[in-house]
Amino acid sequence: MMMLLIARLTLQEAVRRKLVWAVLALSAVFVLLYVYGFQIVVDDFEAFNDQRGGEPREFLPREVQMSIMVMLGLWTVNFLAGVMTIFAAVGAISSEIEAGTLHVIVTKPLNRFEIIAGKYLGFLTMIVIYMSLMVGSVVATSYFVADYVPPNILDGLGLMILVSTILLSLTMLGSTIFSTMANGVVVFMLYGMALTGGLVEQIGTGIDNDTMVRIGVASSVLVPSDSMWKLASYKVQPAIAVSLTGPNPFGTFVPPSDFAVRYAIFYCLAVVLVSMAVFQRRDL
């Protein structure tokens, strides 16, 4: 299978070029800081309770406070993974065209779409492994430091993987059309737009402004990454936390529907197919 060979090459390149090690090293720093910060919050919480003579009359219930900490961790992981996905895949095709490394591959007996499929698979594998490790670290921290396990965490993980996959699909498409530099700019702007659009929708919901909500919906049709993050955040928070914290960048109380999830998956497939079609016809 040529696709698997290309996928393997993609993974091998990430390892050989030390991308993987750099990301893992920095992520380890993040996890350490996160553990430290979580511990401080838990200690504070307990000290506060002790002062009150063990009478639990908190500003927010413990579950909600711990959930906020988990959300903070997951939001950071989600954001970083998105950025790294874009950076890693920004030149997936374009940089190889620019360097000329693709010329001796395309002329081999394989179809061009297999190259796209293989690279996509390679990056997707990295996303799944990285996301699992990082979400696992956040949940493990919460469990061991605060004895709190967020609900539906596997759904959340799946949706967060979907967030990065959406960005990966867009980046691959851009990489078959634009130069590496232009692609970086374009995909980043789209990513930024999705984040802002999500925020506008939140605020619109909060102040009951239909136009703002529609802007948000339009942006999540164009780039559904932020809406999938919102669904993920909704699922991994206990109901009490959602209703107490209200709309905020980390979550929502109007979760996107199942249709939105199907749309996002279809969106990824469609974008990949388009990038295959573009690459198929492209002069190298």
Next chain:
Amino acid sequence: MSSTTEAPVPQPTPRAEAEQPAIEARGLQKAFGDLVAVDDLTITVGQGEVYGFLGPNGAGKSTTVKILTGLIRPTAGEARLLGRKLGDRRTKREIGYLPELFRFHDWLTANEFLDVHGRLAGMTRSQRQQRIPEALQLVGLTGRGDDRLRTFSKGMQQRAGLAQALLHNPKLIFLDEPTSALDPIGRRIVRDVIRELSAAGTTIFLNSHLLSEVELVSDRVAILNRGVVVAEGRLDELRPQGFAVSLRLDGWSDERRDVVMRLATIDSLEQLADDLAALTVTVPDEATIAELVAGLVGVGARVYEVTPRKETLEDLFVNLVDQADGMDLKVSTQGQADTP
């Protein structure tokens, strides 16, 4: 001038594949917007030939190879490789390619690089295990298989690229400026490899702007200028007919002139002193040179110097390119520059 196939284009005969030409291109054209990189290119390369594709920089040589290898699409015309249409997967298995701007995944070792490309070419594990050391040896990289390509010099990378191109024993190999990064020894290695492949029956399409490279190994050449083939044929056909010879004698006389005129044509004559004449003549073949000298000595002349001046393909090349450019200039003064 043009010995290109003018008369009925050879029809593809329904004979065995081995009888099919290795490359058959008809009216290929590639335009990038207004710029026509290759225009109406019609060539036929027989199997087992070493075909030199010559032209100055920017003539459209690489574009032609890219069309034939399927990297870019022609805007007009069609081509067949080994009897099949461009892009056929079976054909891709049987062609090798070394691009002009050879850049490879330099984080791989030479062995890994060849292994990947062997797999891409559809070779089995045992084929690869046997063939990779052979290919490395052929291009003079024995013992460097475990080094990353990044640590290689440009010339070594180009030779690794050559190993990649011939690894799977293709029937047809495209080499685009294969010696651009090589030192004289490297060039010699490439030349030897081409000869070896040719001896084994491989067809080689050799792009180069270096006539000396092409001249030494090619059976036939085409000369491309500004996207148009200005000459095509076997080397001995293209090379100017006859040999120019310059002579120095102890003087000149009618008698001596008769001797010379009988055997050759006089291109120039100069009486340098009473007892010294220099002349340039053209003789039909090398054997006549000896006859000429004997004739002159026979009528009492003393011959001080006989220098055969072999006209090279280089002269032809420069002439043709100049001519074509001249034509183009004339056309462009009349209006839109348009290659005929």
